[in-house]
Amino acid sequence: MRFLAALAASWLALITPAWSADISELPIQLQEKIEAARQACTELDNGAFHLEWGAVDRVDLDGDLYHDWVLNERGFSCSAAASLYCGTGGCMSHFLVEDVLHSLLNQGWGLADLGPNRVLLADVHGSQCGDINPTPCVTASTWDSEEKQWRTTDAEWE
Template sequence: MMRHSVRENCVRLRRSCLRFPERLRLRRRQTRMRYLILLLALFATTARAGDAKPFNPSDYPPGVQTALRYANEECESQDGGPVTFATDTVRKVDLTGDGRDDYIVDFRDTKCGERESTYCGTGGCVMNILVTLPDGSVRPVFDGYVHGYKIMAPPTKRGAARTIRFDLHGSYCGGFGAQACFKQKAITATPFAFKQP
């Protein structure tokens, strides 16, 4: 073990004390940079949210507009106020594998006046799937209540239909409402429905 003189120890102590403010300045600079990056990300997110286009049913083909009219008719039948669609009420995705956009209309976040549950119940929320045919027209293939859905990963075979996993009311699996019930269906131009056993 080496022993240092008092003078050497004082010099070492002074040097380490001089290094401490440098480290502190470096940390402050790094913290400021993090705050600046966070602030820029926040501004970018706010700008994108401000640029979000309001939902407009006329942006979609007539078949999809017909499905959306259901919301207005249902709200009027319940003496509700104006219908407010969520920005993601209609989702465009190629489900049939033919390269054309198909449509999922999900009324989960649609409001009838102040009511939020007009389109949902114990069986889930109203959902429609519409596929685009070769002539450009849109055909409804599913209209029912679902608790949720997940579009499965695209198939490896080019041009194959996508599969959707539906989260349904337990009665569709022979149980009751709270029980988990999942069914999968490959989406084609053929209409389908889920039946209770």
């Protein structure tokens, strides 16, 4: 019975968003993003910065079965400006894989497995599809471990 309780607790820890008031436990690249956001907020009428629950996610982005890091600016708030970190194009998400940080403006993201590839799907601004914001537009990317970069396509539909 103890084993099942421990297994359930471990499983729950894997699917819940990470958050810590002490950002010193985060990778330095994410700490720098948070400190820049905090500074921007402070410079606006001495605003108070807050890191909301769910701002930090631990997920397997590259399919290697190890958790990577995601910092979502949708989880940032500033008392001096309601829209400091997000706008009509969405919010920045910072994806840290193998100590390489890439950022993407998005209105939401998720993961899917397609064959051998772990795929990052992101709802992006309609201008990325040649139109305006309300236009549905999605990008799909997969991590290339050899080149240490995200791969996506500009494939044309016929």
